[in-house]
Amino acid sequence: MNKLIELKNLTKNFEDQQVLRGIDLNVYENEFLTLLGPSGCGKTTTLRIIAGFEEADSGQVLFDGKDISALPPYKRPVNTVFQKYALFPHMNVFDNIAFGLNIRKADKQEIRRKVEAMLALVGLEGFGSRDVTLLSGGQQQRVAIARALVNEPKVLLLDEPLGALDARIRKQMQMELKKIQREVGITFIYVTHDQEEALSMSDTVVVMNEGMIQQIGSPTDIYNEPENRFVASFIGESNIVEATMIEDYLVGFDGCRFECVDRGFGEMEPVEVVLRPEDLDIVDPENARIRGTVRQVTFKGVHYEILVETDIRTYMIHTTDYTEIGKHVGLDFGPEDIHVMWPMGSY
Amino acid sequence: MKHFKKLVRPYLIWSFVLIVVPLFLIVLYAFTVDGNAVLTLNFTLDNLKKVLEPTYANVFVKSLALGAVTTGICLLIGYPLAYMIARFKESTQNLLIMLVTIPMWINLLLRTYAWMNLLADNGIINRLLMKLGLSPVTMMYTDFSVVLGLVCNFLPFMVIPIHTSLSKMDRSLIEAAYDLGANKVQAFRQITLKLSMPGVINGIVMVFLMAISTFVIPKLLGGGQYVLIGNLIESQFISVGDWNFGSAISFILAVIILIAMRVMKRFDKGDE
Structure with missing residues (x-):
């Protein structure tokens, strides 16, 4: 795949607050890339720098290898879907969609044809003459897209586009966005704070926190192999345990040694281990090396969330089997369920 | 809440006495002669016909023209001013709007006398010109002095409604226009200007109405021979004593104002 956008060491300060502390990122053709992070992590600022609404204090934005840092937004080959849609309230649906084509003085017939095709793509056939202010949130979203x-555009930038929609329409729009991206075959850069949205739609997820990129990877990599405590706790739920990497493929925590699949951390190095709640099994204490007592059981719909207290810590387990409170149980997991990472602040 | 409704009654009564009754009397006087004796009403259209006589018709034309010029100048100065104010951050905007309205805290007469001192033949400006070795300019009792006075007095009424509609506008709409390929001029013309039209219309209506019905400013800055509708009405009531003719002029002015408001409303809607 070809590199389309390259961000090189972007930094940005707002007054005395450091919003971006050196962002390096490559975006490839036809990629659905998501910038994921809590509010204030710098993801929207990164997007606005790509769009040209903000200027980075230092660093470069390369598009097809050319520096576009100095180009105004209207000269950049990208288009944006805004958080609150930013539809023009004094124009109907057709004129809103045709705005960019009218600015470029495209042929009237061509405008009509393209706008109709777009209305069909987003499922709004026959909506051309409607007043945009009277559309539902989901419909406004489609008009904005x-x-x-x-x-x-070669790249579509989407700034938390589903944030204002209710849960059901959100789910539907997630699938449609993915479908639209495949159909038009262009790069999407998507900003969200919703980890589930990021995992289900993206080819690549970029996890950000405090103006820095924490991890770049496919959704499964990000989930299964978090690089640090922040990524592990932000994406899904996890038990994070301080441990010692005794040697390759052997890690020690809670007074026991466990086989694992990780290597290359050195010998007797302090590390952290992530155990996903759904990877832990509740078994007979006779057959387990970690034992504890069930302290809390919460029904979550699809599964039970069970807290098991051991002598050292409390583990969270997600399971479809009910266990009563107070029962003495054992916890079991396989070598591939242990994810070793460097502790926060040591990398 | 219900018993509070009764509190509104004194105001209703006062509004009736102070607004509806005088309006009714103006219409009644406009269509009668010697209408001072209420019991013997002699209906006539002579008062209205008299307004069409060239002397008076010219006053109307002059007033409307002056009102249009004043409104145009207020718009030309007021829009850029409101636009610049709306670009500051909110606390600064409030301060700047206050600065625009500060002249209105001073009595209209005092402000107008101040202009007279500035513009007079031996006033401050001319004395300054002479000190600089330039010949003095006659500014008082001309169209210039009257329009200047009107513009300075009515500018805030243009700036405030335009500023309100500009500051309500979502900043991301402009960004969306840039994003879709519009340069600054295109974005301004197609988005900012269009969305601020309600404020512009309000400003135009307010300034125009006040400018065509004013009488203090033209009297002081235009001198005795400078007669506008407002002065005409004033003189009919105060010095001539022809209340019927004065009422007829007021009546026609009111009709013109109503028509002007209708036209502007139509224009506003047609634009959306």
Whole structure:
């Protein structure tokens, strides 16, 4: 795949607050890339720098190898879907979508054809003459996507586009966005704080915190092999345990030694281990090396969330089997369920 | 809540006495002669016909023209001013809007006398010109002095509604326009200007109405021979004593104002 956008060591300060502390990122053609992080992590600022609404204090934005840092937004080959849609309230659906084409003085017939095609793509056939202010949130969202895509950008930037929608429409729009991205075959850069949204839609997830990139990887990599405590706790739920890497493929914690699949951390190095709640099994204490007492059982719909207190810590387990409170149980997991990472602050 | 409703009654009564009754009397006077004796009403259209006589018709034309010029200048100065104010952060905006309105805290007469001192033949500006070795300019009792006075007095009424509609506008709409390929001029013309039209219309209506019905400013800055509708009405009531003719002029002015507001409303809607 070809590199389309390259961010080189971007930094940005707002007044005395450091928002970006050196962002390096490559975005490839036809990629669905998500910038994921809590609010204030710098993900929206990164997107606005790519769009041209903000200027980085230092660093470069390369597009197809050319530096576009100095180009104004209207000269950049990208289009944006805004958080609150930013539809023009004095224009109907058709004129909103046709705005970019009208600015470029495209042929009237061509405009009509392209706008109709876009309306079909986002499932709003026949909505052209409607007043945008009277549409539902989901419909406004579709108009905003159509308005951006009709200009045939090489990259579509989406700033938390589903944030204002309710849960059901959100789910539906997630699938549709993914579908639209495959159909038009262009790069999407998507900003969200919702980890589930990021995991289910993206080809690549970029986890950010406090103006720095924490990890770049596929959704499964990010989930299964978090690089540090922040990523592990931000994406899904996890038990994070301080441990010692005794040697390759052998890690020690809670007074026991466990086989694992990780290597290359050195010998007797302090590390942290991530155990996902759904990877832990509740077994007979006779057959387990970690034992504890069930302290809390919460029904979560699909599964039970069970807290088991051992002598050292409390583990969270997700299981479909009910266990009563107060029962003495053992915890079991396989070598591939142990994810070793460097402790926070040592890398 | 219900018993509070009764509190509104004194105001209703006062509004009736102070607004509805006088309006009714103006209409009644406009269509009668010697209408001072209420019991013997002689209906006539002579008062209205008299307004069409060239002397008076010219006053109307002059007033409307002056109102249009004043409104145009207020718009040309007021829009950029409101636009610049709306670009500051909110606390600064409030301060700047206050600065725009500060002249209105001073009595209209005092402000106008101040202009007279500035513009007079041996006033401050001319004395300054002479000190600089330039010949003095006659500014008082001309169209210039009257329009200047009107513009300075009514500018805030143009700036405030435009500023309100500009500051309500979502900043991301402009960003969206840039994003879709519009340069600064295109974004301004197609988004900012269009969305601020309600404020512009309000400003135009307010300034125009006040400018065509004012009488203190033209009287002081334009001199005795400078007669506008407002002065005409004033003189009919105060010095001539022809209340019927004065009422007829007021009546026609009111009709013109109503028509002007209708036209502007239509224009506003047509634009959306």
